[in-house]
Amino acid sequence: MADARKGYSVRTLPGFAIVALFTLVALYAPIAILVVFSFNEGTSLAIWEGFSLRWYRQAIANEAVQDAALRSLFLALSASFVATTAATMAALATTRTRRFPGRTIIYALINQPLMVPEIVTAVALLIVFAWIKVWTGHTSMIYLIVAHTAFCIPFAYLPIRARLETMDMSLEIAARDLYASRWLTFRRVTLPLMWPGIVAGLMLAFVISLDDVVITEFVKSAGQETLPTYMLGQLRRVVTPEVNAISTAILLAGAILVSLFFRLTNRQS
Amino acid sequence: MIQIENATKTFGQGDSAFTALRDVSVDIAANEFFTLLGPSGCGKTTLLRLIAGFEPPTKGAILLSGSDISRLPPNQRPVNTVFQNYALFPHMSVAQNIAFGLEMLGKPKAEIAKTVDEMLRLVRMEELKDRRTSEISGGQQQRVALARALAPHPQVLLLDEPLSALDLKLRKEMQIELKRLQSETGITFVFVTHDQEEALTMSDRVAVMNAGRILQVGSPRDIYERPSERFVANFIGESNFLDAERIGGDVTLAAGGSFAAAVPEGVPEGKVSVLIRPEHIRVRGGQPEAGELSAKVETVVYSGDATTLHLRLATGEVLKARMANAPDSDAAVPAEGQDAAVSIAPGAVTVLRD
Numbered sequence A: 001m002a003d004a005r006k007g008y009s010v011r012t013l014p015g016f017a018i019v020a021l022f023t024l025v026a027l028y029a030p031i032a033i034l035v036v037f038s039f040n041e042g043t044s045l046a047i048w049e050g051f052s053l054r055w056y057r058q059a060i061a062n063e064a065v066q067d068a069a070l071r072s073l074f075l076a077l078s079a080s081f082v083a084t085t086a087a088t089m090a091a092l093a094t095t096r097t098r099r100f101p102g103r104t105i106i107y108a109l110i111n112q113p114l115m116v117p118e119i120v121t122a123v124a125l126l127i128v129f130a131w132i133k134v135w136t137g138h139t140s141m142i143y144l145i146v147a148h149t150a151f152c153i154p155f156a157y158l159p160i161r162a163r164l165e166t167m168d169m170s171l172e173i174a175a176r177d178l179y180a181s182r183w184l185t186f187r188r189v190t191l192p193l194m195w196p197g198i199v200a201g202l203m204l205a206f207v208i209s210l211d212d213v214v215i216t217e218f219v220k221s222a223g224q225e226t227l228p229t230y231m232l233g234q235l236r237r238v239v240t241p242e243v244n245a246i247s248t249a250i251l252l253a254g255a256i257l258v259s260l261f262f263r264l265t266n267r268q269s
Numbered sequence B: 001m002i003q004i005e006n007a008t009k010t011f012g013q014g015d016s017a018f019t020a021l022r023d024v025s026v027d028i029a030a031n032e033f034f035t036l037l038g039p040s041g042c043g044k045t046t047l048l049r050l051i052a053g054f055e056p057p058t059k060g061a062i063l064l065s066g067s068d069i070s071r072l073p074p075n076q077r078p079v080n081t082v083f084q085n086y087a088l089f090p091h092m093s094v095a096q097n098i099a100f101g102l103e104m105l106g107k108p109k110a111e112i113a114k115t116v117d118e119m120l121r122l123v124r125m126e127e128l129k130d131r132r133t134s135e136i137s138g139g140q141q142q143r144v145a146l147a148r149a150l151a152p153h154p155q156v157l158l159l160d161e162p163l164s165a166l167d168l169k170l171r172k173e174m175q176i177e178l179k180r181l182q183s184e185t186g187i188t189f190v191f192v193t194h195d196q197e198e199a200l201t202m203s204d205r206v207a208v209m210n211a212g213r214i215l216q217v218g219s220p221r222d223i224y225e226r227p228s229e230r231f232v233a234n235f236i237g238e239s240n241f242l243d244a245e246r247i248g249g250d251v252t253l254a255a256g257g258s259f260a261a262a263v264p265e266g267v268p269e270g271k272v273s274v275l276i277r278p279e280h281i282r283v284r285g286g287q288p289e290a291g292e293l294s295a296k297v298e299t300v301v302y303s304g305d306a307t308t309l310h311l312r313l314a315t316g317e318v319l320k321a322r323m324a325n326a327p328d329s330d331a332a333v334p335a336e337g338q339d340a341a342v343s344i345a346p347g348a349v350t351v352l353r354d
């Protein structure tokens, strides 16, 4: 395909280089500045005063940060685990069954959260959870886990489904032919082959949950700060490079997971 | 062994319904090398899938050793399949693939190891047993697929065009190897192909299919020499079809000459169509004598082992004649444009049901 397009290359269009350069700068320059100033010696976010790990040390020692980081981790782990389990079952149901009425609708419903603006979901959840909280008096992490699970499902679903679609059904038929029950066929053939898709879905859901602000901000009860909402709170007060340090740490974690994700999804052949 | 009784398979419903098998009945004997032969889309794979249990028949029944298995799931049928695309498990080694069926049957470890070794030896893959299935050649994959299907020692082995992906030389080797495996294991083979030569050389019996029906079942010799229908005759080998008049067992060609002919059941007296294979026709230059037909030579095509002549008969019908070449036969073959005398070997005329 690349060859067929050779004659017509966007690269030769006028202004292409400038637009591309501008986009790259707009995307990465702020992030680069953020990372650089996380290592600043002084308190300023604008004046470089020398290299130090001071803000990293301070963030690690800060109990509020520790608390929020642990909560974020716990939340992202629980939500991505539940979401991936649900997404795995949904992907099996939409690829490994005979066509049934409503299959397309189910497919659309699973992916709908990607289309609904996050703020709308957040307000809706806020209202419903407020009722339940008043009614039951219960205010644990369960609301956040449920909310995160809900918006993580489509992210977990897509790589799993993509994986299943590249997998030939004839392998499962061959297993059945070789005396495997439905369950053993799933355990010995389907599951091992779709595993990279599941792990990819899990990691993607984890990253998505880890950096969510909007829904978390609306749903959380008092004292349930996650790292992103803690940072948001900090920004409203004094801004120090501590926030940069935390951001850089999250960026690093996200980058590692996303590159692992691409390695897994590209190894499909 | 396997009886297929009035099996019909319809896919879909209403307007989009498609009947892939129509009222198919056939008995396959134990220890037989039975071949399904037919053009693409005629329902060969569908029939195999019915026997394996991947699809239930819409109507009819499939019996194995007398008991109805039509409703059993595939894992409860003592039938294994060699798939056209092999369908080897990519996450397992060659040996693990072969062991899979035995493991699923819950055989003891020692027995599995022993059978896997036997199978590896049988298909000559001992050296490659720890390879991934993606790291072996097409022919080797084909042998692994065969070993995997044979390892549980099924009563019936279904093979869906297993040789079609191989090059000619490997294909010939595998044909011989398959025959050897079948006689060594004593398993009933149901083999699918659309290659007529493969069907004739390998099979005990052949079923010729077209458009969801079995047209004729018989030994390769029957099928080739006594095809019952024009489709069968046309599908297998080269053929000449001539108009004729039949009275009892005697046939008079429109082009002249009277012959005793084989007549299949259900052909009315009177106008019929007959088959004569090109290699059953002799041609010499000159005027015809008694019992010979007169013809004009239109083309002569030399093809190494034989020479094929296209002849125009007095009726305007075209007749193909194929004559084996001998070192001294050159002079005997008439040239293009010459008059020729055509003689037809006794027993070469077969009446066809149209």
Ligand SMILES: Nc1ncnc2c1ncn2[C@@H]1O[C@H](COP(=O)(O)OP(=O)(O)OP(=O)(O)O)[C@@H](O)[C@H]1O
Pocket (backbone or CB within 6 Å): B011, B012, B018, B019, B020, B038, B039, B040, B041, B042, B043, B044, B045, B046, B047, B194
């Ligand atoms: N699941 C299905 N749904 C609808 N039609 C089907 C289905 N499976 C097969 N068919 C149709 O049934 C007919 C027979 O198919 P089948 O696969 O048995 O052909 P075949 O004889 O094996 O052909 P080939 O030599 O090309 O493999 C074809 O016309 C095919 O389109």
Ligand SMILES: [Mg+2]
Pocket (backbone or CB within 6 Å): B044, B045, B046, B160
């Ligand atoms: Mg087929």
